Amino acid sequence: MSKRPKYSVIKNSKISKSSRIYDQVNLYGCRIGKNSKIDSYVYIEEGVTIGDNCKIRPFVFIPSGITIEDDVFIAPSVTFTNDKYPRSHGDWTLLHTTVRRNASIGAGATIGPGIIIGKNALVGAGSVVTKDVPDDAVVAGNPARIIGKRTTP
Structure with a gap:
């Protein structure tokens, strides 16, 4: 980072x-x-950690409690959440989410709280992820469901 962004x-x-x-x-x-x-x-x-060699595209929101491992791609307009039952007043419960190495998240996806997105997983554009995504899985839809398996060289 050679200069402070404007x-x-x-x-x-x-x-x-x-x-x-x-x-x-x-x-x-x-x-x-x-x-x-x-x-x-x-x-x-x-409290957010973003690993090495990651790309976070425009208009992404990443709240406290999120860990993004190395080599992850996050497309534009992805939103992460960190509380299952948010309220305007009172206590809230921080649920941690992890995006494992080499995963990709498509544009406009929403990632629910307390989720693990597995290694090499692919989340389709516009998906709403409400459950953990296994390693190498391709998920899409609302709610996101497994639609295939990602193969990597």
């Missing part, structure tokens, strides 16, 4: 020097690994 809020975050952060992002107390790319209009909350 019009961005970056507070208490640890960002690898080899990662690229574009303009107009909000990063609060997160960690971003080596060679990762965070596009404009991405919002990442405190």
Whole structure:
């Protein structure tokens, strides 16, 4: 990261020097690994970890409690959630979500709280993920269901 992005809020975050952060992002107390790319209009909350070689495309929301391992691709407009029963007042329960190595999440997908997306898994565009996704699975739909298996070279 050679220069501070314009019009961005970056507070208490640890960002690898080899990662690229574009303009107009909000990063609060997160960690971003080596060679990762965070596009404009991405919002990442405190306690989020993003691994090495990840690509986070525009308009992605990543709240506290999310771990994204190495080599993950997240397409535009993906939303992660971290509370199963959100309320405007009172207590809430943080449920942790993990996206395992080499997974890809298609544009506009919504990832529910407390989910594990397996290694090499592929989540189709517009999917609503309400259950764990196994390694190498291809899921799509609302709610997301397994529609195939991903093969990698």
